[in-house]
Amino acid sequence: MAEVAFGGSAEKISLEEVGLRYEVDGEIATITLDRPDKRNAQTFATWSALAQIGDNLPQQVRVVVVRGEGPSFSAGIDLRMFTPEGVPGQGSFASSAKLDSSAFEQRIAQAQQGFLWLRRPDIVSVAAVQGHAIGAGFQLALACDLRVLADDAQLCMKEPALGLVPDLTGTKPLVDLVGLSRAVEICLTARTVGAQEAARIGLAELVVAPEDLAGAVRDLTAALLATGRDAATATKRLLQGASGRTLEEQCAAERQEQVVRIKALFAGS
Ligand code: ACO
DSSP: OOEHHHHHHHHEEEHHHHTTTEEETEEEEEEOOOGGTTTTTTTTTHHHHHHHHHHOOOOOOEEEEEESSSSSSBOOGGGGGSSSSBBBTTTTTHHHTTOOOHHHHHHHHHHHHHGGGGOTTTTTTEEOOEEEETTTHHHHHHHEEEEEEETOEEEEOOOOTOOOOOOOOOOHHHHHHOOOHHHHHHHHHHHHHEEHHHHHHHOOOOOEEEGGGHHHHHHHHHHHHSSOOOHHHHHHHHHHHHSSSSSHHHHHHHHHHHHHHHHHHHHHH
16 A cells, blocks of 8 residues: 545645655554654554555455654644745645534544554554654554553643544553543653653553664564464454453453364364
8 A cells, every 4th residue: 555545635645745664574564653853753644544444454464563763752743834825735633623513523533543553452552662653653552452662752732732632542552551640740740751651551561772672672573473363363353342241241352252263163063
């Protein structure tokens, strides 16, 4: 997939123009935010491209790595959105504010599609985060199942400080991971959470030296791929549903998944 249409436009632009790289190597897909000179700032085109990558993910892919080129994972939304000129071809918040509310919500819903697929049960998504992950950058890391942080990582939910709310799917995973009180504190102070604290409060699975980040992600990916696809998918589905179910309901879900698994394992024997 080399081109992407965005914002309902028929115009297509290349992934390179969007500032993304996308590589598939067997069971592993790697998405790289690749505008390091602008600290991998994101636009609506970034989110359309991410959604299209998700829609077209080859069936064999089981792990999706999301990483950023350069010193920062992502400095969040492109600040040109706050200027009257906006981002060329994509408008500005000033122009979006003139849309009727349902059309504007629809635009945000499209942006959210770029993040939501990373939770699909048939894949495991891993964010490799170095340097700043601010706003949309933090939310992209939160959209992934797992986060591996370089020890220089700095996470910040800056939206409230800019008069906004975090709306790129990040609020639920944040609350699920750190609890309501800590999430309120992190968001409403818009403070920076460093890598060690992130690991302590459940925002990171692993913290490594920056030079070890790629290797740590490779090792984690290999370990994840050691589990068979069908068992991994069923287990992730089960775990994802756990917080919304009672113990009794969860036990029933375990039984249902296990019956399918064991029938599949012993079919024909
Ligand atoms: N949007 C557009 N351009 C950006 C962004 C951004 N979010 N962040 C950085 N850049 C650009 C800078 O303008 C600069 O461009 P220039 O070289 O053409 O002047 C370049 O990236 C490098 O930025 P520096 O600030 O020089 O880099 P530094 O490493 O010192 O700082 C940091 C990085 C901390 C990320 C800083 O750039 C920053 O605070 N950026 C803004 C973060 C922000 O407020 N994001 C919005 C969050 S809210 C949301 O995402 C919905």
